[in-house]
Structure formats: C-alpha cells, structure tokens
Amino acid sequence: MRFDVLTLFPDMFREVLATSMPGRAAACGAAEYHLHDLRHWTSDKHRTVDDRPFGGGPGMVMMCQPLWDAVHAIEAMDARPTRRVLLTPQGEPLTQRRVEDLATADRLLMIAGHYEGIDERVIEALEPLEISVGDYVLSGGELPAMTLIDATVRLLPGVLGHEDSAAEDSFSTRDEAGRPLLDCPHYTRPREWMDRTVPDILLGGDHGAIARWRHEESVERTRRRRPDLLESPRPLGGTDRPKSRQPDGGRPASGEHSGDGPGVSAS
Numbered sequence: 001m002r003f004d005v006l007t008l009f010p011d012m013f014r015e016v017l018a019t020s021m022p023g024r025a026a027a028c029g030a031a032e033y034h035l036h037d038l039r040h041w042t043s044d045k046h047r048t049v050d051d052r053p054f055g056g057g058p059g060m061v062m063m064c065q066p067l068w069d070a071v072h073a074i075e076a077m078d079a080r081p082t083r084r085v086l087l088t089p090q091g092e093p094l095t096q097r098r099v100e101d102l103a104t105a106d107r108l109l110m111i112a113g114h115y116e117g118i119d120e121r122v123i124e125a126l127e128p129l130e131i132s133v134g135d136y137v138l139s140g141g142e143l144p145a146m147t148l149i150d151a152t153v154r155l156l157p158g159v160l161g162h163e164d165s166a167a168e169d170s171f172s173t174r175d176e177a178g179r180p181l182l183d184c185p186h187y188t189r190p191r192e193w194m195d196r197t198v199p200d201i202l203l204g205g206d207h208g209a210i211a212r213w214r215h216e217e218s219v220e221r222t223r224r225r226r227p228d229l230l231e232s233p234r235p236l237g238g239t240d241r242p243k244s245r246q247p248d249g250g251r252p253a254s255g256e257h258s259g260d261g262p263g264v265s266a267s
C-alpha cells in the first residue's frame, strides 16, 4: 500500500515512519511512504502557501493553487487509484471500521492542514474524505496523518505477527451481534504485585474457559466504559458537504480518485 503525505512539515514524519509497526510495514514491503513538502508547489521566491483570510480575523489560510497542483502532481506519480484524505477536526470521527475500510485501498493521499485551515474552495474541488482524530484542535494535520498511517499499517497482511494479531484488539473484537467491544484486561508476571493477584482462571490452563472469561470481560468493560459502542452501528459516511461547483472529472466515489490529474512535475 502506498501512502503519500502532503504537508508543510515532512521532517515530523521520518522517525515515526521508521519505528515500530510503520517501520516494520515498510521493511516487509507492505507499505511505502512518500512525503511531499507543499512548498514545492509554490511559484514565488518566499514559497508562500498561505494568505490572510477574506473578511479579516486571526490566522492565515492555506491557499488553493499549491494544494491543487500538489495533489494532481502526486497522483500522477503512480498509476494506482488514490483515496484522498483530508485531516480536519471537522471531518468524520476516525473509527476502526473506517481504518479497516481505508486499509483496503491501494493508495492513500493524506493532506495535513495548518494555520487557521484551508481555503474551502479547494476542499470542495478535491472532494477528499474528511477525517478527524477527535473533538479537539491540534496545530496541524501531521499527528492525525501519522495516527491514520499507524492504525492502517497494523491491518496490512504480514505486518503484525500472530502473537500480536489485531483481531482481538479493542474495536476489532466483536460480540455475537457484531458490535465492537473493548479488549479484555491483560496480565503478566509476577503473579502477585503489590498485594494484587492475577485472576485464577488465567492460571488454570483451560483455554476454553479463558476464552469465555476474556469475552465476558470485554462485554462488561464495554458496557461500563463505552455503552455507545453497543448501540446500532452507523454506516460509514463522508462529511455533509455540498457537491463541488467545479467538477473534478469522473471520480469513482467521494474521497476516491484515479491518478489521472493534470500533473505538475515534481521532484
């Protein structure tokens, strides 16, 4: 799977993408990462990507043209169809279901915003899938993009070993009705620590009984901590955004694009 990241701060990614599961995914050939500095698609000597907001107010707004040119140039670098993802606090809250969906893509192009945000017109024209990592505001989309990459690569075949399979993690493990559950509690040596003991059932060697106990703990934990997960699942849906006034060609679906942009040469 190919990940392209369009950012003003490519250096933020290097250590993260070389470490732990993202690093392992690259090493085993399951993932490749391409970092693109948005300033590469500017034309003035100061490499300007932002300007003051119309109507006044604080902060700066990322301009349309560099982003538009960059997205099309990056898409033209590889023939695989791209799903465009914009990281924004106004997007669909990221869930494991969405991560599972994105992990089936051949290619993700992630756009990390900065400053006050991005000129609305280029968002309308690019029609990305808009994803939020939570109801709080970060300084930029870089950490959310890293979050999405990490969550996605763990699901790619061959990245996690059997011993750390994702299937029993929170949100992937399910009850009989298919609703997501939180993971059960885990314990390791020593058997006693500060007068606290490990539940007896985990020491008895009865694997059937252990599996049942773990499942019951998961259900109970979910009921107590996240009862919302046990409500009817909502379908995956994009953000409620009016259709672009300047159609961007025959696109397969919102947030999903073939690499057929006009293409601006990139290094």
Ligand code: SAM
Pocket (backbone or CB within 6 Å): 087, 088, 089, 090, 111, 112, 113, 114, 115, 116, 117, 118, 131, 132, 133, 134, 135, 136, 137, 138, 139, 140, 141, 142, 144
């Ligand atoms: N003015 C914007 C608003 O209130 O919706 C916030 C802009 S924020 C300071 C700058 C950038 O950080 C955004 O364009 C987005 O890319 C990223 N960002 C901030 N919080 C985020 C979140 N919770 N999820 C995803 N991206 C986020």
